[in-house]
Amino acid sequence: MLALSANDLNNACSSKRFVGLVASRGPFRDAASLIDTCRNVWWHEAHVTDWLEAFAAHPRIGDLNSLKAKFTQFAKSSQTEQATAATASGDILQELKSYNEQYETRFGHIFIVCASGKSASEMLEIVKARCNNTPHVELLNAATEQMKITELRLHKLVVSQQQQAASQSDASVAAERRAGLVFNHLMGGASTMRSPITTHVLDTSMGRPAPGVPISLHKECAESNGVWDCVASGQTNQDGRIGDLLAPSDLVLPGVYKMTFDMTSYMKDCKHLHPHFFPEQPFYPKVDVHFHISNSQTKQHFHVPLTWNPYGYSTYRGS
16 A cells, blocks of 8 residues: 655645645545546546646746755756756757746746756757647646646656665656557667557648648547647658657557648649649648557557548558
């Protein structure tokens, strides 16, 4: 059984109501039970004000002076999670600061992202993209990132308490899996491994692959009932394929996924080359394909192709 104090929980997520609700459900059978409880409370019982309280406890991404001088409650955890930002150039940190300010002005809360393992350049690209979202979408994005951070910190705490039950490497794998990471570091150099989810777009009107199609892959956050976390994105190559959508691995997390194909730019190119064949406006500008990976399928490969034309599309599970 796991018995965590309110202080332990508060070090993972600084929302008083969230901490009180989770603490009242303990002790917990195991780490999985703890995380399931946290997810259920976060998505179904915590209020928006509780989310905002948790966001406010974090230093701004890349704001190293704030990281060192303020937020002492989270200083150690945040410094570890934002370690790569400390090595970034002054120009990148200045641009991060500028976009942080734009983000906060637009949405009314700080930009929050699970920074562990991300470079300052990667975080800069993320905040740039998220500044274009609507406030509603961005609130859910921030809540999703907070839940990732909470899970990661709780797993580190549990691992430190249960080192005698598992080796550090096994515990790290468990922490990454439950934190929503897709085993990016598992046997990454193995030549036989590939992205566990791949795709291929075929233009049936032209009888050829569709290059240059932007594709994003989202995973539904556990216990959230419709909150999506973008786990990967890319663009089809000249063969209409994306073979490296996710990091090479022989494992994939179970759950509900959504693959979005943005056909807008591809349609414009086709219209330019064949002005009398393609319509002015695409009838299907975007295609969302939902699919479910069960617990028994996590070691399988999933190829999700799209066959498309201006007035129809289909999909299937390929090989």
